[in-house]
Amino acid sequence: MKINKIELKNFKRFTDLTISDIPETAKLVLLIGSNGSGKSSLFDAFDWLTKGPYKGMPYSHDEASDYYKKKINEEPKVVVNFTSGDLIEKTGYSVIKGTELVKNFIGRSSVRIVPRISNDANPSAVSTDMDSPTTYIENDTRFINDVFLYIQKINQALREPVFSGKQADTLKIFRDFIEPLNSSLLKIFGGDATTTIQIAEFQDATPSTPAKLIFRKGESKINYDLLSHGEKQVIILLINFIVRKEYYRNSIIFIDEMDNHLNTVLQASLLEEIVTKWIPDDSQLWTASHALGFIDYARSSDTAAIIDFNLINFDTKQELIPLSKNKLEVYEIAIPKATIASILKGYKLVIVENKNDEHFNAALGQDGFLFLPANNNREVFLTVKSDKDKLGLRDRDYLKSEEIEKIKGQLPNLKILPLSTFENYIYHPDNIEVLNYAEFNKEEYIGEILRQKNEKLIDIVSEIGTSRTHYIEFKDCIKDDGNIKPITEALKSNIFNDFYPFFNMKKHFNKKYLTKFNYTISDLAKTQWFRGEILKVINS
Incomplete structure (x- = not known):
């Protein structure tokens, strides 16, 4: 169940709002915008769809009018279109189309911190989501039911087999309830079991005392x-997913401001863990945030769309579509332009593939360059094509020398490595040699590279044509003449400087040979040889 278009008319702040063109691949839709721009109003619209036919109306008509209507003399209207072709349409109290679909909207308010576990649980309300807040400006206390x-569920799984004369499957209980929570905590907070909270035990409630969840951190x-607000925020979300996962299938899940109380690094980790692990593939998560970490994750994800609510005029018809991710302006809601300019003053920005920015920054940060990550060479190309003030640095892959020169002629700010990949520099014999590893024999190492190249030569040559069809430079910059003979001839050569520029060390070289030297990528990226070679390319 995924939305591709939604319309709000006379609903809360909006006179007429349309959000459209949400791609079918969007498992995450991130709403960004200043405070008061209407992001939470959209979540109220999602929740409003379920009022009446599904959860009942917990307030009078006049109260509903005051809260949901922009103009008192007109009924609010919401229309939601799904990628399946289904739709929901609701006007006033009546769901005109899609009555059965409205129950598939499940949301969480931004006000959901439960400071302490109390004894007033109502678990019977969970299956119908009747324990949700009345509106999305109220406190969401469902965590009490979740606990x-x-x-x-753990007690039942432990005790039920006893009455059948069987042993409880403690390993399954661990995998179903304990391991998912602890592994997510480690991924979100980082560190290990000695530095990150892990669920350790629980205590049942008694008539006079509430239940307890006990966490371990080291000893x-x-x-x-007694946990911090940030830790509680994460625990509340994760236990909600663990307990209610059966209700999240084929659903629209909306959670307002998940980033509350979390620092930038944890923001990205939390969102990535929830999207990749806890949101089913047939469902879609909508969330709103001003957080840099959330924006950064959504910008780099192929399954995320970003909708900007900033500076909307509520009194006129407004149409929004997902933002382009190619421009860094997407970060402006989290970091103002003036702040970005101040931070980046004196730096030359270089867009690089994958996550190699960390190593490039370690090697050349002192040279006035700031390396920023892109998902792939396509994103590098599109970024520098649209912004001539930035440099791009991409792998050579299977580009011929004359093609590199033609591309540079049309796009001088796109720099292309003379060697196949970033790893070809990291694992270059000359680079490893400068670290003076004991027992390192340069000629023997070159011979090992040659041996592995020849062993995989047929497979390597067979992939050249297919790989080249994906280069955006051949679509937007120069034409592919289809002649790959210079590349295949170079790869067939046993002369190191002939074949090495096209031999992909990342993909085709087994690093087992190098493990005896106990190397790290960080060490290899900090050599003067590596720094010098990359500077040659950037300054060319």
């Missing part, structure tokens, strides 16, 4: 009540 069910044990 009750979390403990109840210490910490009751949930």
